[in-house]
Amino acid sequence: MYRSLARLLWGALKPSISTMPLPTPVPLSPVSPIRPVVLSRIGQPTKLVSPIKIPNLSVLERSKQLAAWTAVDQHVKPEHRVIGIGSGSTVPYVVERIVQLGAAANQERVFIPTAKFPTIDITLDGADEVDHNLNCIKGGGACHLREKVLAEAANTFILVADFRKNVEYLGTNYTPGVPIEVVPFAYAKVLQNLHHAFECPKASLRMAVKKGRFHIPLRFDYAPFELERMKEPHIIMTQIKMLTGVVEVGLFCNMAKAAYFGNEDGSVTIKTDDGRVEQVPASQ
Numbered sequence: 001m002y003r004s005l006a007r008l009l010w011g012a013l014k015p016s017i018s019t020m021p022l023p024t025p026v027p028l029s030p031v032s033p034i035r036p037v038v039l040s041r042i043g044q045p046t047k048l049v050s051p052i053k054i055p056n057l058s059v060l061e062r063s064k065q066l067a068a069w070t071a072v073d074q075h076v077k078p079e080h081r082v083i084g085i086g087s088g089s090t091v092p093y094v095v096e097r098i099v100q101l102g103a104a105a106n107q108e109r110v111f112i113p114t115a116k117f118p119t120i121d122i123t124l125d126g127a128d129e130v131d132h133n134l135n136c137i138k139g140g141g142a143c144h145l146r147e148k149v150l151a152e153a154a155n156t157f158i159l160v161a162d163f164r165k166n167v168e169y170l171g172t173n174y175t176p177g178v179p180i181e182v183v184p185f186a187y188a189k190v191l192q193n194l195h196h197a198f199e200c201p202k203a204s205l206r207m208a209v210k211k212g213r214f215h216i217p218l219r220f221d222y223a224p225f226e227l228e229r230m231k232e233p234h235i236i237m238t239q240i241k242m243l244t245g246v247v248e249v250g251l252f253c254n255m256a257k258a259a260y261f262g263n264e265d266g267s268v269t270i271k272t273d274d275g276r277v278e279q280v281p282a283s284q
């Protein structure tokens, strides 16, 4: 996916002229077709292809698109120069919307899919599940270490997701558990800690995989805690993080400023860190 994002952003960042009129950013239409952005590159017209291949979006994909587009429209400001791009199935729609802002708007911008910048204006990212306090589980795709660095480096951290991930308490719909990245040398010890000291007998090991161009270290993926304990995710997060050998825990607590959820009916639910919940109705 990172390759698709990089290709798309590369096109957007080229000092080139869009030959298509920009789509109107608001109001959003849940049935808006995905428009390819056509850019001229040094006299050679290049058609950029959206990473999203589905011509007629399903309800689920449309809800992801709605969440992402609304979040970009409300949070990516003209003055933002350094933008963190997370991962997951909703994030390509973030990229899609940023590309639609056009080459001129994007040419001075730097996009950070890895953490090589100390300060980022805004990071937009997906999530596996988000609770009523905007704490979230991330790392279902094993990207949570990089993502947490991006989120921490950002002045503003925004979550985008579809309706299934909008829950009161973590672990409601997303049941595999908390993703935990562990250095290979320490795995047996950490697994034992999780089974016994943490009373999490179902914690299990997922072996190293190659995702895109990244080799994911050996880690315990998924320590499923009881729902009651997930009501205070920052406690679990802190305790697991203290275990020697743990690299990062896929719980992001008190980090997000807002979360955008696309709904089945075409509306968007916006939750902010001050407890407000706003509903953007579906476009007619």
Ligand SMILES: O=C[C@H](O)[C@H](O)[C@H](O)COP(=O)(O)O
Residues within 6 Å of the ligand: 086, 087, 088, 089, 090, 091, 125, 126, 127, 128, 137, 138, 139, 140, 141, 142, 143, 144, 147
């Ligand atoms: O490691 C993966 C990331 O944390 C993703 O943002 C998260 O797993 C959500 O991914 P998706 O939108 O594909 O469900």
